[in-house]
Amino acid sequence: MAYSPGFLGAILDSISESIVVIDGVGNIQYVNRSWSEYGDTNNACIPSDDWHTLNYLTECDKASAMGDEFGTNAGSGIRSVLNGSQSEFYLEYPCHSPDEKRWFMMRVAPLQLNEAGYFVIVHKNITERKLAEEKVSALARIDGLTGIANRRAFDEFLHEECRRCMRLGKPICLAIVDLDHFKMLNDTYGHQLGDDCLRQTASLLQETVNRPSDLCARYGGEEFALIWGDTSLEQARQLLNQFLRSLSDAKMLNIHSPAGKYLTASIGLTSMVPTTDSDMDELIGQADHMLYMAKANGRNRIESQDKSTPGR
The missing domain is CATH 3.30.450.20 (PAS domain)
Known part of the structure; x- marks a missing residue:
């Protein structure tokens, strides 16, 4: 036929x-x-x-x-x-x-x-x-204490998101969040309460990420990292200000902290449009430097740097 x-x-x-x-x-x-x-x-x-x-x-x-x-x-x-x-x-x-x-x-x-x-x-x-496979492999990429992404997941996600934003010519934002004088909280109230504060902080940070191009991860110790793909610096700052308000409202006691009697956070934020693979390391370095500036300028604040626009 x-x-x-x-x-x-x-x-x-x-x-x-x-x-x-x-x-x-x-x-x-x-x-x-x-x-x-x-x-x-x-x-x-x-x-x-x-x-x-x-x-x-x-x-x-x-x-x-x-x-x-x-x-x-x-x-x-x-x-x-x-x-x-x-x-x-x-x-x-x-x-x-x-x-x-x-x-x-x-x-x-x-x-x-x-x-x-x-x-x-x-x-x-x-x-x-692939989503089914992801669920299995995700178990190796979750922080056991807080239930959010761990450092391994952060490194892999940032690499992929930088490449995606580089391909599309879109900005990517990275924030590093450090809990102020957290050792004092542990020394005063004990590690069990300190762990509770880490879990609560992770939950508040998780509220700022809601797309596949976003990630909230435990960066190490009392440090967290946030990634937002295809996001401007101003949009990221609004999300971080929302987190700082939520953290203040949570009123987690840290009575001996020079930054105040409740737990606070210092945040380094940066944004860029990646153009090469090496920009991932530069992005982390910029966010880390901004975190240093936030601590040097009194803590409980956001310091930011925008590299997504030429000349800035």
Whole structure:
């Protein structure tokens, strides 16, 4: 039985996986409906231009040049199938939005049609499986005392969020929060009450993060760290002022503290639009320096530095 091109095209358009066919040099020859619809609403992951004018490898190279690891790996893998060094290529990659975590898999395989050689690239949403895997691995990234992210999770998250903001040209904010004279609280009331204060502080800080691009972590001891992706310095300051008000309202006694009879916090805040991988270390250094300034200027305050705007 012979099937018309329209019939076969309708079958491909009914498939939930996104499909694109390229020629031997990467020029796009065909996309199915799922691919087009996804590209129209998610151009941070897939460009939504006229598909028939695009070269898939060129798009991968553009993403790679902006520091996108997926673009680098995808371009290399596709070329390995095009030149025959691999029979097929498989890759799993994240494509998160500010409001949602998402993962996809990509598979590349050759297609011979008459005398012409083509290559089929399939993208499939694997978010459900990856979220289940995340729940398991998250147990190794949770601080046992406070129940929030630990230092390991902080380091990994900051690395990924810096790369995402670098790719999109968006600012990222980092705050380091230190509880003032916390040793005095422990010495006065005991470590059990000190642990209760750490847990309560973590809960108050957690209220300032509510998106996949945000993170609240225990940085070490009585220090905490907050990350906000695609967030301005002023927006971050508003969230931190909200936390300081909540901390004041909590009235956790620290009677011998020079900063006041209730527990207070000093905060170093910084913002930048990352341009290289080394900017992660610079971001931490800036936040740490601002924390030092907050302590030097009397504690119980926020000191900030904005590097997201040229000349600042």
